[in-house]
Amino acid sequence: MSPASTPDESTPTIYTGDTRAVSKPCSGRELSTSDQLAVTDVAAPRDGVAVWPSLDRYPATVLNNLRAPIGKGIAPLGRALARTGVTPDAITILGTIGTAASALIFYPRGSFFVGTLLVWLFVMFDMVDGAVARAGGMTTRFGAVLDSSCDRIADSAIFGALAWYFARHDQPALLAGSLLCLVLGSLTSYIKARAEGMGMTCNVGIAERTERLIIILVGTGLTGWPIRVPYVQAITIWLLVAASTVTVGQRFATVWRQAHEPVT
DSSP: OOGGGOOOTTSOEEEETTSOEEEOOSSSOOOOHHHHHHEEEOOOOBTTBOOOOOGGGSOOOTTHHHHHHHHHHHHHHHHHHHHHTOOHHHHHHHHHHHHHHHHHHHGGGTOHHHHHHHHHHHHTHHHHHHHHHHHTTOOOHHHHHHHHHHHHHHHHHHHHHHHHHHHHTTOHHHHHHHHHHHHHHHHHHHHHHHHHHTTOOOOOOSOOHHHHHHHHHHHHHHHSTTTOOTTHHHHHHHHHHHHHHHHHHHHHHHHHHHHTSOOO
């Protein structure tokens, strides 16, 4: 690692499965799905460099056990795309534009099934960009910030489009539920970002971004033509409100415990 890229005390060093040390800022972002796929171990503090404690010290989220095999499965695609010269930032931006456009065009019109298929397609770009970055040695701090920021834009478009539909069709309860999902999802990410910015770890919760997207997209897609399962969208929205509330509580509790641990 060159002197110019040496992390400072506010930038932990994450050691990924391909043995390359990658510096990532610990403030202002939530680890994306692609980031979590890469992390296999985190070194203990040394040489005055702040690093995160081992992730396995804290409760795993629901889908954590699937991240490693999924990462291995998409690695060949990442290597193939990296050889073409495509950049992970371009994939991130394209995926975000596609997700937001699909949600905002189809959901307010009630085209839930088609809209969900398109949203799901573009959401998958969030996994591919990380694979391309690792395969091509293009992991950067800017890319991490861009990826996390684009995640927030995509999530806001999905829940905002649903809220728009419910507002137009006089469904105040589901309008409120959609807005609660949006707020609680943002709060879940913010707690983690602030905790990591203060040197703590907050990789806990029953509903991280991946789980939240699965819940809302499955429920929304099953509501649309030609499937039209009754009540499933309402059930999944309020299920997501409950799961997100629990996750916020879990993260506050984890941060509180770490903040009150005796300094050794």
